[in-house]
Amino acid sequence: MNMRDPRDPLVQPYITINGDRLWSRLMQLAQIGATQKGGVCRLALTELDRQARSLFVEWATALGCMIRIDAIGNIFARRAGTENHLPAIGTGSHIDTQPTGGKFDGNYGVLAGLEVIAALNDAGIRTRAPLEVCVWTNEEGSRFVPVMMGSGVYVDAFTLEHAWSAKDRDGISVKAALETIGFRGEAPASLSQGAPRFAAYFEAHIEQGPVLEAANKTIGVVSGALGQRWYDITITGMEAHAGPTPMQLRRDALLPAAALVQEVNRIALSHSPHGRGTVGHLQVHPSSRNVIPGQVKMTVDFRHPTDEGLSAMNEALQTWAQSQTNDKISVTVEQVVYYPPAPFDTALQAAIAESAQQRGYSFMPVVSGAGHDAVYVARTAPAAMIFIPCKDGISHNEIEDAEPAHIAAGAQVLLDAMLAQAEVVRP
Amino acid sequence: MNMRDPRDPLVQPYITINGDRLWSRLMQLAQIGATQKGGVCRLALTELDRQARSLFVEWATALGCMIRIDAIGNIFARRAGTENHLPAIGTGSHIDTQPTGGKFDGNYGVLAGLEVIAALNDAGIRTRAPLEVCVWTNEEGSRFVPVMMGSGVYVDAFTLEHAWSAKDRDGISVKAALETIGFRGEAPASLSQGAPRFAAYFEAHIEQGPVLEAANKTIGVVSGALGQRWYDITITGMEAHAGPTPMQLRRDALLPAAALVQEVNRIALSHSPHGRGTVGHLQVHPSSRNVIPGQVKMTVDFRHPTDEGLSAMNEALQTWAQSQTNDKISVTVEQVVYYPPAPFDTALQAAIAESAQQRGYSFMPVVSGAGHDAVYVARTAPAAMIFIPCKDGISHNEIEDAEPAHIAAGAQVLLDAMLAQAEVVRP
Numbered sequence: 001m002n003m004r005d006p007r008d009p010l011v012q013p014y015i016t017i018n019g020d021r022l023w024s025r026l027m028q029l030a031q032i033g034a035t036q037k038g039g040v041c042r043l044a045l046t047e048l049d050r051q052a053r054s055l056f057v058e059w060a061t062a063l064g065c066m067i068r069i070d071a072i073g074n075i076f077a078r079r080a081g082t083e084n085h086l087p088a089i090g091t092g093s094h095i096d097t098q099p100t101g102g103k104f105d106g107n108y109g110v111l112a113g114l115e116v117i118a119a120l121n122d123a124g125i126r127t128r129a130p131l132e133v134c135v136w137t138n139e140e141g142s143r144f145v146p147v148m149m150g151s152g153v154y155v156d157a158f159t160l161e162h163a164w165s166a167k168d169r170d171g172i173s174v175k176a177a178l179e180t181i182g183f184r185g186e187a188p189a190s191l192s193q194g195a196p197r198f199a200a201y202f203e204a205h206i207e208q209g210p211v212l213e214a215a216n217k218t219i220g221v222v223s224g225a226l227g228q229r230w231y232d233i234t235i236t237g238m239e240a241h242a243g244p245t246p247m248q249l250r251r252d253a254l255l256p257a258a259a260l261v262q263e264v265n266r267i268a269l270s271h272s273p274h275g276r277g278t279v280g281h282l283q284v285h286p287s288s289r290n291v292i293p294g295q296v297k298m299t300v301d302f303r304h305p306t307d308e309g310l311s312a313m314n315e316a317l318q319t320w321a322q323s324q325t326n327d328k329i330s331v332t333v334e335q336v337v338y339y340p341p342a343p344f345d346t347a348l349q350a351a352i353a354e355s356a357q358q359r360g361y362s363f364m365p366v367v368s369g370a371g372h373d374a375v376y377v378a379r380t381a382p383a384a385m386i387f388i389p390c391k392d393g394i395s396h397n398e399i400e401d402a403e404p405a406h407i408a409a410g411a412q413v414l415l416d417a418m419l420a421q422a423e424v425v426r427p
Numbered sequence: 428m429n430m431r432d433p434r435d436p437l438v439q440p441y442i443t444i445n446g447d448r449l450w451s452r453l454m455q456l457a458q459i460g461a462t463q464k465g466g467v468c469r470l471a472l473t474e475l476d477r478q479a480r481s482l483f484v485e486w487a488t489a490l491g492c493m494i495r496i497d498a499i500g501n502i503f504a505r506r507a508g509t510e511n512h513l514p515a516i517g518t519g520s521h522i523d524t525q526p527t528g529g530k531f532d533g534n535y536g537v538l539a540g541l542e543v544i545a546a547l548n549d550a551g552i553r554t555r556a557p558l559e560v561c562v563w564t565n566e567e568g569s570r571f572v573p574v575m576m577g578s579g580v581y582v583d584a585f586t587l588e589h590a591w592s593a594k595d596r597d598g599i600s601v602k603a604a605l606e607t608i609g610f611r612g613e614a615p616a617s618l619s620q621g622a623p624r625f626a627a628y629f630e631a632h633i634e635q636g637p638v639l640e641a642a643n644k645t646i647g648v649v650s651g652a653l654g655q656r657w658y659d660i661t662i663t664g665m666e667a668h669a670g671p672t673p674m675q676l677r678r679d680a681l682l683p684a685a686a687l688v689q690e691v692n693r694i695a696l697s698h699s700p701h702g703r704g705t706v707g708h709l710q711v712h713p714s715s716r717n718v719i720p721g722q723v724k725m726t727v728d729f730r731h732p733t734d735e736g737l738s739a740m741n742e743a744l745q746t747w748a749q750s751q752t753n754d755k756i757s758v759t760v761e762q763v764v765y766y767p768p769a770p771f772d773t774a775l776q777a778a779i780a781e782s783a784q785q786r787g788y789s790f791m792p793v794v795s796g797a798g799h800d801a802v803y804v805a806r807t808a809p810a811a812m813i814f815i816p817c818k819d820g821i822s823h824n825e826i827e828d829a830e831p832a833h834i835a836a837g838a839q840v841l842l843d844a845m846l847a848q849a850e851v852v853r854p
Contacts, residue, residue, distance in 0.1 A: 209671025226670065230716060240820060242705035242728045243653065243796030244636025247695050249820070254688055254706055261685035268674050278669035279681055280716045282709065289657060289707045289726035299716035301669045369670030393667060393676070 019408030030103035039398025044096035044138035045177035069185025092134030102400020127422035151373035203374035210393030220366035220387030226303035227341030239294025348384035355416035446835025466825025471523035471565035472604035496612025519561030529827020554849035578800035630801035637820030647793035647814030653730035654768030666721025775811035782843035
């Protein structure tokens, strides 16, 4: 008998999550830092974050979990298994938000994890491996940089000391903020310092994009996270008066900048379907209506699911920049960020797809264009993500919204997939 | 005998301006508001402007001129003729500067006019018509809008009351500033209120562009000022995350904005040689490197020597905007400024060219791409401008520079051309 099959008679009848309870917790958590427009402003390690963390700890404790807090403030709520020497099956996300964030980004993944535990409690189910629900510190990076701080320390992407020393605009360090809110824990924060590994890790999340909604699918089985290369570009010409300067004597920096906007788009389209290219920031100097621009500073953001694709996009950009440099115009390209593509574990993807199929939810493979804590965790453990649609693909916005039916479906798939990894123990 | 011929024996030997004296006055005036980088910061109607105006009045009075100050603060230094009922032959410019302006813009035209009078005094020459050197108030518009304020009131482009009520960033009105520095005069400021007309008007000015320098010519005979149409453009799409949003589902406002930058350039090039098109200001919203731009606000500045050309450029822009508007992108185009093309008087242009030829200065016809006080005066009297090269075509900049030989040549041509209009009186 295949122990990972949720049709296993041990799991019959299917263990069903309680969508109303999950929705109710989402709405309750969203009260902490609620904005007038229906969103949430709960920056990392603030008093509001403390309140939200405390509520999570209260809920998890009431569900019988043990709480562990590490040195970077990550919270782990552990439901014991029957064999507690086994590495845990993890899930979770974050509960800090953007300044004008929504109710679902991050919060959904954390509370879906709690709902998994609540549903297992209700059904009286025990698992062989322990389960852990994680709250990662400062995923958003709105108050402190780097983003995905808690999971980054965990996988040793950067050191605890580096994270601790990051300061907000008021000069308050992460370490000081952790101490102020009482969440600088004793547990080791990084794998290199002895933090435990996961046997498998899942993260449920709203898609933050329009693909599932456009395709009218409930569950996105995330195949991996796109690799990213970010650039700062400076194009320099010579500013001059728009009136007295004939066209042929100009050194207008905005003309090559406009060409680059189109070139970035062309490069991305030539790497369909998952190649992405964006010029999000473009600043003209001196930006006066009757002065020919002397300099343009702009950014380029390339994403692709493979390193080969990302490298090809990079080469196309560099070739373009060289072709534009002449005695009138200079172009400099500086790469400022590189995240490698992060494919997720295929067995875990299969478990997610299998649950969706058995539950009768429509599903499709998708990629994650953005970074998530699970992308870091995937460096050290089999990991996967479950996406559900969000209204109009809008996130990082107070009008971020998701349907209760999708919220419930994602949590159900999470339960099934986790249970398949943790193995149900015969009563 | 042609009385306007400077070869007339009455004018023999040629009356020669004193280039050293003119240069010396330019450097002396540039001390008032001098900046560390060698430029001048002397905003309109400030204490520094008062000092500069007082120095002008002192110099003009020492040359025997009568001073008239009108209600908007324009200063007219009049050298009497033998027939003072005749309308004056005018010249002049402005002595206010940009915040980081140079020594020559405006100041040159005023002091070249004073040098004409000084040279005539030295030579003991009297003219039939009186001569007037004008200092127009607030040409630059850096402190108070509208620009070309003094000459604009003079030709009734807008009312004295409108100009008086303009306020700077500190809430100080033009009227109050005029009173503070003691330059709110009694003379009527506008033609409609009785200000006198000119029989002819000249303005000597640095080119503020690269044409003369590139062609290695000393004198630019200005055929007229380009007409101008200025626009505010708003392109609206939808902001979204750069990561999770596939290329084909985007509504990126920067892509059509980039196309417009190129279209404006194409339109200008298709109206060679004098058509000009500039996108000087372009602002991306929200301007974050990993957010697809939801909106772009930008400006378009079109210039052309004929109204037909300017209208054709306008139609091309409107056609483009309509072609871009669809269910993903909207484009709005608002015209915010219109200055009609202003051709200068052909007889006065001929007088300038004739002087340059006889004096052995290289010369060529040029257009004025920018506005000048003479462009307003040209609405009410025969007018023309004399351009001289400026280094690298740079103006409105502290490094603005011009060669003493060119400074002298322009003043010499100004003298010859004015004298041809004013008519020398037999001793």
